[in-house]
Amino acid sequence: MIPHLATQARLQALTPDLWLQSLLQRPCFTLASDWTSDALLAELPRGRVFVSAKVPVAPLDESLALQEFGFQVVDTALTFEATDLAEANDRRIRPARAEDREAVRAIAHRSFRSSRFHLDPALSGDADRIKAAWADNYFAGQRGDLMLVAEQQDEIVGFLQALRTTDGALVIDLIAVEEAASGQGLARAMIQRLARERLSERPPRLLVGTQAANLRACRLYESLGFRLAAARTVLHFHGQGVLTR
Structure with missing residues (x-):
């Protein structure tokens, strides 16, 4: 206790x-x-x-x-914002189902390297476990309003977890792709599929956060049309x- x-x-x-x-x-x-x-x-x-x-x-x-x-x-911590992203419906991307829970947990456990927990030497030993539990909260109904998964040959190799804000924006809470499946446009495809989520007649405002150390993620978001909105x-x-x- x-x-x-x-x-x-x-x-x-x-x-x-x-x-x-x-x-x-x-x-x-x-x-x-x-x-x-x-x-x-x-x-x-x-x-x-x-x-x-x-x-x-x-x-x-x-x-x-x-x-x-x-x-x-x-x-x-950097926050990027976009209001007019290109939309796509890649067949590799679909909404998560209950049976995806363990696969998503496993991806979250091994795919993050530059979160604030991973960057803190005092927490790096707990960081993978924290991220796995964070993703699991979606399936437990405790965090997240939408999850998309990326499939290759009937195996889940990535996921995107999103939240809806009170003003109708969509926040990318977590996004990860297996290292073996990186470089194949799956993160981009999941974000463009998320852009199809209509909460009104207009395309949704999308927000995503990452770390200044994660240059790969920063470049991806900027290439999609996100722009830096805040830094803390x-x-x-x-x-x-x-x-x-």
């Missing part, structure tokens, strides 16, 4: 992440966008813990302040080096 260090009602700077906590077996939190130094100082646990933060790339004030608390920069610095805290004042 993991002790709760504070109830959610009392927290101002930190929001509990109970899903990630169940995987890492330690208290996990995300930093609120309106955090203050005083609230964070009061709420930061001193033991084994994980806190994730995303702050503006510029100005550097927030990033530098968090580093004083013991947070470490692990990533620059990602920092992680593991309970070491807490600043005292």
